[in-house]
Amino acid sequence: MAQINPSILSADFARLADEAKAVGGADWLHVDVMDNHFVPNLTLGVPIVESLARATDTPLDCHLMIEDPDRWAPQYVEAGAGSVTFHVEAAAAPVRLAREIRAKGARASMALKPATPIEPYEDLLPELDMLLIMTVEPGFGGQAFLDIMLPKIRRTRELISKHGLELWLQVDGGVAESTIERCAEAGADVFVAGSAVYGAADPAAAVASLRARAEAATASAPWACGH
Ligand SMILES: O=C(CO)[C@@H](O)[C@H](O)COP(=O)(O)O
Ligand SMILES: [Fe+2]
Numbered sequence: 001m002a003q004i005n006p007s008i009l010s011a012d013f014a015r016l017a018d019e020a021k022a023v024g025g026a027d028w029l030h031v032d033v034m035d036n037h038f039v040p041n042l043t044l045g046v047p048i049v050e051s052l053a054r055a056t057d058t059p060l061d062c063h064l065m066i067e068d069p070d071r072w073a074p075q076y077v078e079a080g081a082g083s084v085t086f087h088v089e090a091a092a093a094p095v096r097l098a099r100e101i102r103a104k105g106a107r108a109s110m111a112l113k114p115a116t117p118i119e120p121y122e123d124l125l126p127e128l129d130m131l132l133i134m135t136v137e138p139g140f141g142g143q144a145f146l147d148i149m150l151p152k153i154r155r156t157r158e159l160i161s162k163h164g165l166e167l168w169l170q171v172d173g174g175v176a177e178s179t180i181e182r183c184a185e186a187g188a189d190v191f192v193a194g195s196a197v198y199g200a201a202d203p204a205a206a207v208a209s210l211r212a213r214a215e216a217a218t219a220s221a222p223w224a225c226g227h
Helices: 013-021 048-057 069-078 094-104 119-128 147-162 180-186 203-219
Strands: 003-006 029-034 060-065 083-087 105-112 130-134 168-172 190-193
Touching: 003 029, 003 203, 013 048, 029 048, 029 119, 048 060, 048 069, 048 130, 060 147, 069 083, 069 094, 083 147, 083 180, 094 105, 094 130, 105 168, 119 130, 130 147, 147 168, 147 180, 180 203, 190 203
Parallel strands: 003 190, 029 060, 060 083, 083 105, 105 130, 130 168, 168 190
Antiparallel strands: none
């Protein structure tokens, strides 16, 4: 089953509760936390996540683009996030951090920037509930999808199959009607979309349409046989 996670980075920050309701059919709401250090942009932090978690029934998928996630990620679980993603490039102790996120009751997820390979982290995969492959440089919404990430998505899907893991594979950045099928064919099953959802006249219809495209592409993908 393809999951569609609208990114509220492209929503109206003054109306976050309403913007969450506008995508009621979404699987998760993707919340981009940026600290102006790990990435050159600043968004929101723990208090807003806490308020948003109270304001919506849709679970929150927090993508932490911050330094020192070892210190901060557990606080996002306590704030009500159902899934917390840290960047491996920023984490001091990724295994310990993933275990702490899980122990606190959320799904643990690790993200790779475009230039970070998956291979060195093969042995970490069983510690995770989701792996996020960035398909743009993190920091901003509305960027063009990086096609050169498709082989990394394919290789990661092969590793997940090889180890028989129930790991979700998320893609984030430039995911839209024109790119989602290629991501699904390559092996992604969780799709973050910011501008393609909140830039649409009808965000809920955009979620449904992206889901239909992803599911059709997955159905004919070799990796998904018997999935
Ligand atoms: O993490 C990020 C950007 O760093 C994303 O979650 C963006 O918010 C995706 O926006 P679009 O590329 O879909 O417009
Ligand atoms: Fe994101």
